[in-house]
Each structure stands twice: as C-alpha cells, then as structure tokens.
Amino acid sequence: MTHMLAELTHEAERSIDAMKVAAQQARRDHAAAELTRHMLLTTAKFMERGREQAVEAVVSDWMGAWKLSRDEWPEIAAEMEALTGAFFDYCVSPSDDADQAVRAAWQSLKVAHDTPEQTLEDQMAWRSVCAHGWWGDVSPAPDGYRDHDADRPRDPFWAKACPPECLG
DSSP states (O other), rough: OOOOOHHHHHHHHHHHHHHHHHHHHHHHHHHHHHHHHHHHHHHHHHHHGGGHHHHHHHHHHHHHHHOOOOOOOHHHHHHHHHHHHHHHHHHHOOHHHHHHHHHHHHHHHHHHHHSSSSOOHHHHHHHHHHOOOOHHSOOOOTTTTOOOOOOOOSSSSOOOOGGGGOOO
C-alpha cells in the first residue's frame, strides 16, 4: 500500500510538471499574441507614410529594440520586412487573404529566426519593454537581455522553495 506522504508527493510532482508545461505554453502563446498585436498597432501608426516607409520605420524600431543589426542579421531583417509588409497590407484591407499572408510571413520569420535556444516569443518576452512581468517568472531572460529590468527573476517561479530548515 502506498502511504499518504508518498501518494501526495507523487500527485504534487505530477501536478507541478503539468503546471510547468501549461505555464510555458501560456507564456509562448501570450508573447506571440502580444507581439502580433504590437506589430499591428505599430504598423497602423505609420500607415500615412506609405508602405515602404512604414515598413522601414517599423523594422528599424523593432530591430533596434531587440538589439539586432541589419548587417549581422540580414535574413532576419528581410523576413521582418516581409512580415511588416504583410501587416501593412492587412491594415489596408483586413481580409482572409491578408490574414493568410500575415500567417505565412510569421512562419517564414520563425523559420529564419528561431533556434532551440530562442524563439520570436522569447525575444518578445526577453527584449521588449512591453513584456508582461509574469513571462519572466515562467522563463527568465538570460543575462544581457533585460538590461532595462535589473530586478528581473533569475529562475522560474517553481524553482522557489521553502527555506532549507523546513525540509528537515
């Protein structure tokens, strides 16, 4: 027979594992939603400049915020331009076709950008001054990413434990 402490500990560990997976997925999904919302709003803000200048303004701002140089990241810059252009077209005429173009450009940027170490969603969470605070509680930014947030978490919230003396 499994004793109560072992049973409760096992259930807690299973629940914590499920919580970690759910929290990490929620952070990825929310960061993606916020990045696309921000892109749509920023692109709309520059609409009066025309497509070419609006795309240039948004991409320059975006790459600057993420500390990416066009010279060092030309393939990323090109995909950012394509995505911003798709957002511009969507702002002009929000349609299913324009939405599909945004989706395709998003995927192309992810292919060019994402690595096992970082994704677009990570960049949004780790670089943006508009990052939601709880994102860092789930997946803290590596050193050098959140220089504007000196008091950021260093470990995910589930790594916080009770004081050692409470463990016996």
